[in-house]
Amino acid sequence: METTTTQDKNPPLQGAGGSHAELADIFNKDEDRVNWHDETLWWIRAKRDKSVHQLPEWEALREAASNIKFNVLSHLDIYLAQFEAAAKANGIIVHWAADAKEHNEIVHKLLTDAKVTQMVKSKSMLTEECHLNDYLATHGIEVIDSDLGERIVQLAGEPPSHIVLPCIHKKKEEIGDLFHMYLGTPSNMSDPQFLTETARGSLRETFLTRKVALTGVNFAIAETGEFVVCTNEGNADMGAHLADVHIACMGIEKIIPKREHLGVFLRLLTRSATGQPITTYSSHFKKPREGQEMHIVLVDNGRSIQLGREDFRNSLKCIRCGACMNTCPVYRRSGGHSYHTAVAGPIGSILAPNLDMKKYADLPFASTLCGSCSNVCPVKIDIHDQLYKWRQVLVKEGYTPKAKTVAMHVMATTLGSSTLYHAAGKMGRLTIKYAPFAVNNKLNPWYKNRDMPESPKESFGEWYAKNRKK
Amino acid sequence: MSSRDKILAAVAASKPEAKPLPDIEPFKHIGYTDVLAQYETVLTTIGGAVHRVNNWDEIRTIVSEKYNSQNVRVLSLVPELDDVATSAYEINPSAHQLADVELSIIKAHFGVAENGSVWVTEELLGHRAVPFICQHLAAVISASSIVDTMHRAYMRIGEAEYGWGAFIAGPSKTADIEQSLVLGAHGPRSMTVFILND
Amino acid sequence: MRVGLFVPCYVDQFYPGAAIATLQLLEKLGVDVVYPKNQTCCGQPMANSGYEHLTGGCNKLFIENFQGFDYIVSPSGSCVLHIREHLHDDKQPELAKEVAHQVWELTSFLTDVLKVESLPSRFPHKVGVHQSCHGQRGLHLSSMTELVAPGFSKPGSLLNMVKDLELVELDRKDECCGFGGTFCVVEEAVSSKMGKDRVADHLRQGAEYITGADMSCLMHMEGILKRQGSNVKVLHIAEILNSQ
Structure with a gap:
């Protein structure tokens, strides 16, 4: 049954x-x-090591950051409500999404309301988690990712392979080929300076013509209702400041209590990420620009x-x-x-x-x-x-292969009994089936790249019995 | 039940017992022996340029040696430097009209020694896009304004009211292609900070 | 001082030399060492695979064999860490806790309990030290490159007492060798590659021997060295400290 x-x-x-x-x-x-x-x-x-070793207080900073976050998790509902009230008072429109689907629908509706079919987006791992681009594509909306690395993987039809360095898996020659195909650069051109310049030109056009920009959020301040977005390229700002509508999407865990806590987190974030003392831009969005609409989407999607x-x-x-x-x-x-x-x-x-x-x-x-x-x-x-x-x-919960479970039971029974363990040992060291390194067999993954340990003539237990009579 | 109420209820039901906020006061006392030197070193390391100047004339000279405002568009948000700008600043421009700016000159509230950044808010800029859309950016700060760390920076910002503000540390950059550093990703290709001796 | 010698199952079966050296070294230092003969395994192979709930038999045996000693000493950081963190017995929780707290990894027992300051050993070779992760990051046998903290190394300080031994400096001082228990077969490709890279670092520095406080990592690297036909050997640190 x-x-x-x-x-x-x-x-x-x-x-x-x-x-x-x-x-x-x-x-x-x-x-x-x-x-x-x-x-x-x-x-x-x-x-990163070089950078953090310049701060004698590094470990104390980590501890403080950890404790601020513990405080956040233990007051998250309160801080979320506080943030919402403050953000609203600042003129920001706040949305709540229980899951990825609702998040995508909210963004889609905002785009429909703005009567656009194109949007520029800076880095947001949340939108990756929600597969926003795919969702919008099926609804006829084109998203252009503006972070250079994200743009590159987008052209390649791949997801980012790293949250901070989206195309760290790609070689410059492969990027050159992509740019040749999609952005009209000469073939075999792989100089990073040249490729970056090309992307700059192409994306500048995008920034100037998109009416809606979406950004992620690094930190949101409960007390003031503002949110902070960190980039090195300036792409989040270029998008947000040139668009009529700015949508910022964030997981509900991004809240921190007070502005002064940014002092702790901004010191830690980029040193940990790339070894820089801070990102080039740490943008604090508190109110929409005059004539601009600013939206925040607060997303749960499993976090609660x-x-x-x-x-x-x-x-x-x-x-x-x-x-x-x-x-x-x-x-x-x-x-x-x-x-x-x-x-x-x-x-x-x-x-x-x-x-x-x-x-x-x-x-x-x-x-x-x-x-x-x-x-x-x-x-x-x-x-x-x-x-x-x-x-x-x-x-x-049962998410392991059956064979592994069977093997583990055999192993546990053998190792849980002195008699069985020593009998298995006496039968010859190599028959101890639980030891992956002990089976000299081409089917054994250990043996593919590694030799087996030599089997000694006696175990330590046997040696001890002979040599230490107590 | 709205998603808002559902989320807040789920969070309230799941959250652990209350933990206090840590004391971050001790961090506020960390400082450098030579704040100015630290600022200059860091900003230079991250690709920025620094000039220590005694008066506005020195800035004018440095700017006009590099930028001929007859040939390229120089935008000044600093009244003292209007004469090196191409034309007087228009209040509330459409950002799109800024697309051809070669150099933006702005004032910043203060600098931060630990990371070479300057803090700006929108009332210093006319438009939020000003420090991003230009090809090159110059910012003026006073020497006495430089604070040691980000902790001190936020002490200085305090409860200040602003619509938008940013720490800007050096030129726009990327290393997304094989970790090769390229200056001028989307924003300015260079950033110069003028430190005006008080 | 009465010390129970805890010899991990795979050391018992495949590397008796490491256990013998541990025993002889402790005896040389005047310790009364007993090897309880019915011991088997700490239970880590099951636990790290997600089957900690099957380790009841191992836990029970461990407590039976090792209760009553002043200290329990083992030449394996990984097994010691597992016992310290996970030994439990619902029927006698206090006793389990007590036993778990008496378990010591060999090198830290030598430096922290016996406070060894000199050794009569000699080993005229170039030696690379592998920092096994569980000993280093779990038991804090050495400082860790990730942390902003003063440097130290318990195995290193002991090896510095060995006459004519030359320690080589690695490019990556504390990267994992990729053994990881069942990880070595479940993730064969990455595991082998990690092992190869670790071995290559030692070879680049001209090490004749690779040593460490955990035989499992050394076994992994030995498998790679042998496959490559290298003359470089692995030796448990006890064997070097015990050599004359």
Whole structure:
């Protein structure tokens, strides 16, 4: 009777193109490219290190940021209401979206009301999470992403592979080809300066002609009803200040209590992200420009559920700096797309299962639990502990392959009994089936790139019995 | 029930027990021994240019050596520098009329030593697009206005009322293509800060 | 001082040398060491795979074997971390907690409890240290490059006491080797690549031996070294500290 349920859940865990392991396996077919990807991101991690080591108060700042966010999570309903009231008083129109669908519908209606079929958008991972572009495209609305990296992946028909560095997986030659195809640059032109200049020219035209601009939100201040958007390119500002309608979309966790708390977060955000002391532009939008309409869409989309999960709620402290991706040895060697979710890397792997356990059951296992992510996190999210805890939840909820469960039961029985353990050992070291490194077999993934340990003539237990008679 | 009420109810039901805000007062006392030198170093490192000047004439000279306002459009939001501008500033322009501005000269409220930024609000700008749409940006701050850190910056901003404000730190930039730094992504290709000795 | 020697299952079965060296080193330092013979495993292989609920048998055995010692010492940071964080027993929660708190990883036991300041060892080779993540980031055996904090290394300070040993400096001081328990087979491609890259760093610096406080990482790197036909060897830190 229950078997159908179990079968529905088994076997688990694949996104459209495969699991993280499968996609990472494909990524690793080109080792030079893996090296390049790894080194590029490691370089950013190194820039982050250099930058944060200039601040003796760094760890205290992280602690303060973490505690501000804990305060936010424990008063979130109050701060949201406070923010709404203040924003309204500032002349901003506030919308609430329970899920991705409602978010997309709200944005669509605003575009319809403005009688436009085109929109310019600066970086917003929330709109990626909600698949806004696809939704609007099916309704005949063209969105142009204005962040250079996002524009590049948009031309390539791909999602961003990194929340801060959307096209970090692309080589300049590939970008040159895209620009040749879509923006009319000469072929084989891959100089970053030239390509950036081309995009600048093309997007300037877009900025000057779009009546509606959408931006993300980095921080929203409960007390004042203003929100802050951080960019290096100035694309959010170019869009918002030239458009008649500005729509800002934010997850409800982006609230912070007071303006002075920006002092803490703006010091942490960009140093963690890229090693810069601050982004070039930290724009504080408090009121619409004269004659402009300003909208804020506050989106839940699973966040209130995550807030109720005691073990996982503090993932909502995330300020989307991407440091955990840059430091993650697995992310650097598997590429963002292997995570098959809008937010890749360690933080994505603890956020995604909240939205869909079946689809993202593989992600918490795409980690060695090395803990580097938790150490770089500017708001001290215990990312690797949450990965461990998600594994326990996913197993209990039945999102693991049956074969693995069977093997784990055998292993637990063997290791839970001294007699069985020693019998297994005596039968020959290599028969200890639970040890993946112990089966010399081409079907064993260990053996593909790694030799087996030599089997010693006796175990330590046997040696001890002979040599230490107590 | 509206989505608003549903979300607020769900959040109220899910939120953990109340945690207090931390004391961030100690951060406000962190400072540099030489605030000006720190400001100059950081702004230069992030691609900006700095000039320490004693009077408006020095700024005029530096600007006019580089920009001939007869050939390119120079916009000044600083009354003291109107004579290096192409034409007097029009109140409330349509931003689209700013598309051909080569250099915008603005005043900023203050600078921040830890990151080389300046703080501006819209009443200094005429239009919010002014510091973004130009090819080059120059900002004037007074030497005594530079604060040490962002904590001090927000102390200084306090409860100030504004419609829009921004920290601007250097020229518009991107490193999206293979992490190669390119100045002038969408906004200004250069940013010059004039530090006017008090 | 009565010390219970906790030898991880895979060390018992595949790397008895590391366990023997641990035993001899502790004995040399005047410690009364006992190896409870019915011990098996800390339960981590199941727990890290999401099956912590199946580790009851291991927990029970661990407590049975190790209660009553002044200290429990093990040559594995990873297994020690697992016991410290996860050993529990619903029937005797207090006892489980007590046992968990008595578990020490070998190098920190030497530096923090025995306060070893010199060793009679000699090892005339160039050695690279692998900072195993669970020992380093979990048990804080060494400072971590991510944090703004003073530098230190417990394994490093012990290796500096070894005569004629030369430590090499790595390009990436504390990157994971990619073993990760079942990660090594579930994510074979990334795991192998991480292992290769870690090994390459040691080779670039001219290390003759790679050592560390966790045999599992060393086993992973040994698998790669052997496949590459390298002469570079892995040795558990206890074997170096115990060498003459």
